Amino acid sequence: MTDQRIRVGVAGAGAIGTLHAQAVAQSADAELAAICDTDQRRAIALATRYSVAAFPTLDELLARKPLDVLTVATPDDQHVEITLRALQAGIDVFCEKPLATDLLSAQRMVQVAAEQGRQLAVNYNRRYGFAYQQAWSWLQAGRIGRPFHLGLSVTDRRPDRAAERDATFMLSSLLTHHFDLIRWLGGEIVQVQSKLDRMAGSTIIDRALFSLRLAGDLTATITAFYRDRQPRTQESMEILGSEGRIQVEDVTREARLVDVTGDRIEIGHPDPFHAGDAFYATITSHLHDFMRRRARGEPAPVTGRDGVRGLMIVAAAIQSHNSLQPVEVPS
Numbered sequence: 001m002t003d004q005r006i007r008v009g010v011a012g013a014g015a016i017g018t019l020h021a022q023a024v025a026q027s028a029d030a031e032l033a034a035i036c037d038t039d040q041r042r043a044i045a046l047a048t049r050y051s052v053a054a055f056p057t058l059d060e061l062l063a064r065k066p067l068d069v070l071t072v073a074t075p076d077d078q079h080v081e082i083t084l085r086a087l088q089a090g091i092d093v094f095c096e097k098p099l100a101t102d103l104l105s106a107q108r109m110v111q112v113a114a115e116q117g118r119q120l121a122v123n124y125n126r127r128y129g130f131a132y133q134q135a136w137s138w139l140q141a142g143r144i145g146r147p148f149h150l151g152l153s154v155t156d157r158r159p160d161r162a163a164e165r166d167a168t169f170m171l172s173s174l175l176t177h178h179f180d181l182i183r184w185l186g187g188e189i190v191q192v193q194s195k196l197d198r199m200a201g202s203t204i205i206d207r208a209l210f211s212l213r214l215a216g217d218l219t220a221t222i223t224a225f226y227r228d229r230q231p232r233t234q235e236s237m238e239i240l241g242s243e244g245r246i247q248v249e250d251v252t253r254e255a256r257l258v259d260v261t262g263d264r265i266e267i268g269h270p271d272p273f274h275a276g277d278a279f280y281a282t283i284t285s286h287l288h289d290f291m292r293r294r295a296r297g298e299p300a301p302v303t304g305r306d307g308v309r310g311l312m313i314v315a316a317a318i319q320s321h322n323s324l325q326p327v328e329v330p331s
Contacts, residue, residue: 002178005295006029006069006291007033007065008030008032008068008069008070008291009032009034009035009065009070010046010071011012011036011037011058011071011073011074011082011086012072013036013037013043014043014073017035019073020071020073020287022284024071025050026288027288027291029278031067032052033052033053034061034065035052035053036049036052036054036056036057036058037054037057040054043056044206054132056265058082062085062086062089062091068092069092069095069291070094071092071093071094071095072093072094074096076098076101079095079100079101079109080106080108080109093118093120093121094290095122095304096123098122098172098173098288098310099120101166103311103312103315106304106307106311110304110307115238118308119299120303121302121303121304121316122304122306123283123287124177125177125283125285126178127302129179130252130253130255131250131251131252131268131270134268135185135237135255136185138255139185139239139246143243143257144240144241145242145243146241146242147218147240147241148242149219149220149221149239150185150219150220150221150240151238151240152181152182152236152237152306153222154178154234155224155233155235155256156174156230157229157230157232159173164202167204169204170205170212171205171208171314173224176313177182177223179309179310180302180306182330184217185239186216187214187215187218188309189214189314190213190331191212191213191326192211192212192317193210193246194209194320195208196208196317196318197277207222207226208222208223210224232279234250235251236249244259252278252282253270254268254270255267285317312329312330316328
């Protein structure tokens, strides 16, 4: 543990990179050192806001500014090169999901982090939503007895046309969040059966159904859809147990604990003055936890291995759809 704040750079000055920079600037454990983006106008605008330097490339940043951590908020297809460059320079990395657009590249990122003795974290920020945190707390306390099923429903706005280059964009970019969420709450996913579909005229998967088997004899289901004009992801979850059930009303809203009779209901409400109540503030909460642990020499709360596991489940889901059979997820 040290009293010295860690030096953090941010790669990417778009909407999510702006959230990263704000979170670092607000952290008691970190100092924002620099912003990097190939769009210099955007990089300078964000850097000026926090009185730090702006750089057009990561190499220029590393040559001028020593860092302890780099956060990566660039487009998905740029994650691998930037992350590997930082790890090989001896810098820990907090990377937006997905780690990579393919499983082999994500595995390479984890391998290099291990070889360099560096931390690699991935931003599965659903774990930091109030309602899911409340559900996790109730599960840990045994409030619904033995859990046996998790059901999750997800809708999101249709992605921009750039996503049409990848027909399975929904799985890698959106649903890795929810595969991770089920792993965190219920245990490891060991088998996947999936049905992927396109609506009329669509070039990408825009509706999907997953039946999952978890270690410990739990089961889970996910239904997912794209729909137009939706401002952000909306989702709900129900966890069934031998003594009751937990109902999650969206990521940051209330959670309900209902006993087995259905007559006793306990409601967990978020604190309206807490920063974690806003949907995108879950990213801030995750970054603050990561930086707090990093400053104390502790491991990342959500690691690159979690990111690889998410992409392994995606690969199994695609294989299951193609084969019309359940597929085991490699251990």
